[in-house]
Amino acid sequence: MLTRTDTEHCYHCGEVVPPGATFSAVIGGESRPMCCPGCQAVAQLIAGSGLESFYRLRTELNDTAPPLPGENLFLAYDKPENCSDFVTEIAGSRVRAQLLLGGISCAACTWLIEKALDSHPGVSHANVNLSQQALSVEFDREQLPVSELFQRLLALGYDPHPWQLSEGARLIGREQRAALRELAVAGLAMMQVGMFGIALHAGDIQGIALEYRGLMRWVSLLIASVVVIYSARGFFRNAWVNLRHRRLVMDLPVALAIGLAYLASAWATLLNTGEVYFDSIAMFTFFLLLGRYMERQVRHREFLRQTDLQSLLPAATLRKEGDDWKTVPTRSIGAGDVVLLRAGDTIPADGVLLDGGGAVDEAAFTGEHLPRSVAPGEQLSAGTVLRDGGGSLRVDCDAAGSRLATMLSMLSRGGDKPALARLADRVAARFVGAVLVIAALVAAYWWHTDPTRTLWITLSVLVVSCPCALALATPAALTAATAHLRRRGLLLVGEDSLETLLRCKRVVFDKTGTLTRGELRRRETRVADDIDEPAALALAAALEQRGRHPIAQAFADIAPVTGLQDVEVVPGRGIRGRFQAQAVAIGSPAFVAETCPALPTAPTDPGHWVALVNDRGLLAWFALDDTLRSDASDTVAALKARGLGVELLTGDASDAGPRLAQELALDAARIGASPEQKLEHIHQLQAAGTPVAMVGDGLNDAPVLAAADCAFAVNQATDLAKSQADAILMGQSLAPLDEAFAMATRCRQIIRQNMAWALGYNALAVPLAAAGWIPPWAAAVGMSASSLLVVLNSLRLRHR
Amino acid sequence: MDSLYILIPIAVVFCAVAIKLLLWAIDSGQYDDLDKEAWRILMDDEDAQPREGSDRD
Incomplete structure (x- = not known):
């Protein structure tokens, strides 16, 4: 048994180890603390496979590993027809699979995954691309079924998703390689021409035989021709296309300069008079291409993370066939099917709950992180998550007709950003x-x-x-x-984000998960007379230890009492059990009233009130609340000091929104807005002549982010929201927002x-x-x- | 100085070969992931017990 101090951190993921937890793994000859069974299993697997030097090599901590599901959820992929879009056949049973991996934090992860897969006899080649977080693996599907491959990656603590390269992503990949080829040619040619250039310049000063000057000019002409025709063709094409549309862009003077300097030099070489500029041509082309290549590299990376409908839904679902539940691919589900839902599942389709019940996290649509309790007969939406409980669902419509699909299609409608002429192009x-x-x-x-x-x-x-x-x-x-802001925790993705930022007159914030942390914390505890606060908290923690509802998180930092018996979790409502021969319960007032009929009414103060009772009476009220990010009020104040309007736009309809707006002294607050209404609100502001910067995190923010003049996504934002953003906050702090405005001004x-x-x-x-x-x-x-x-x-x- | 007539073409040929090699490397995907390659050399060095036979890199 390990001795534990209060602030012990998980060796795998760095989370605080909950008090009383006894998870550990032997790494490097020492027993290391682990925060949860998931991390423990991953660490033991890594150490057991002789790959423990991973922990020495890594430069970042890993993500917390979820516990492995008891059964293989990917069995549907073993049928070739279910995975044809990301598994391609090479010869016989040899195939190549393309997967996106969640949870890759540093280069050591790629090493770990490649080593772990390569050690399997069925795998002939595994390659992880760190910048794309993608895995390409060649293997024999007879020796290693596809579902087993997924299971192995999951066991290592990474979250595999099938990766279908969209046409757009493929195109960008090809463009990127083409850009690198042009850059390589320009670079090598620049060195050659530069060498002759030095000789020619020296010759101008010291004197040079015409014969040798001619030779060097002809060779320079040859090499510079390659640069102009091959590497610089993009400038000519772009200038020409824009000229035909009667637009003068920066590429036009660039193309003119390269073209004219080249023609003049070629003319001088032919007639053996005048002056040549071949070295300038090559150098100028190289440096311009280099700048563009680096700029594209960042955008390319974010584009690949774009999410489509498929990747938001679970890969496989249990469908009722006769009296049995069969695992089928989610996309084969249609109207009229009955599917099984279990705690933790992402709901695969829109439908009506037939039986069971539980708490559904609908953050995808409402932005509200507190789950909604559902009962049979209620409507559920694809893409929401069943936090606890379970049941069966009768499907209304296929994936294409779901509410989720509708929201994704809004992206393309909202996606046209107001066009702005770039400063450089106007000057050009x-x-x-x-x-x-x-x-x-x-x-x-x-x-x-x-x-x-x-x-x-x-x-x-x-x-x-x-x-x-x-x-x-x-x-x-x-x-x-961009480099400076990146060091300060803001990743700029959009080409013109700094220029557009300067025009923004209003900053619109989402609430949950953006201004707030998006997780519940205890704000207040009111105990009854016959119990003290630590005892009440310890009992609540013991009950909530079994819960999967986000409320349980609010008690995770407390050491639970021991000796709790007959614990029963009632999904979506609360938890009850027996402690020291008394019935105890924690949950909503309606739920605990079953244990303790003499319950006083809940306090009317704002917040989410949870009651802890025993069969004789109330023990404690806990007020839970989503807490503000630590620097939210400083950042809002700083933005206001810049003369910007700051407002709140949230899907949450509770009084938390107006309260927050008052606390932060925001200029306006709009609550209870659906994704459609959010989008309309932004369009209204823009129509009134107010360019808008939007800060958001959720799926429901993605269309608004796409429509805003300048969009920021916070670090924990969904991939879809990130893919629509012009800039991504990389840490927990909101302060880089203000810094971005300051930088935009200085940059101008x-x-x-x-x-x-x-x-x-x-x-x-x-x-x-x-x-x-x-x-x-x-x-x-x-x-x-x-x-x-x-x-x-x-x-x-x-x-x- | 006549040697320039031989040396300069040789330099040009070398340059062409270098460009050809670089283009081949780009096309075969060796430059697709610039983030990882910087680290990989360290990784393999640190591998405490290299496995026989199966190490291709």
């Missing part, structure tokens, strides 16, 4: 116009005075006005700001400075070039120095 439009006009005037002037110099001087004007610095001004600042300042510099440089250099006074080497040096200055200025955003 004027810039391109100005440069073309000036070039035309210069050409006209020289045509009249000295026709032989017209071509070279016009070209030099266009090349000197090379908008490298202008093109880098925005991405360099945004990249630096830096972008403006960068643009002012780039335009100022051009204002100085273009007239000199137009007069024919700028030697080409000076133009090249000026261009590089100007770009470098912009990058260094942007880096200021990272410090401070």
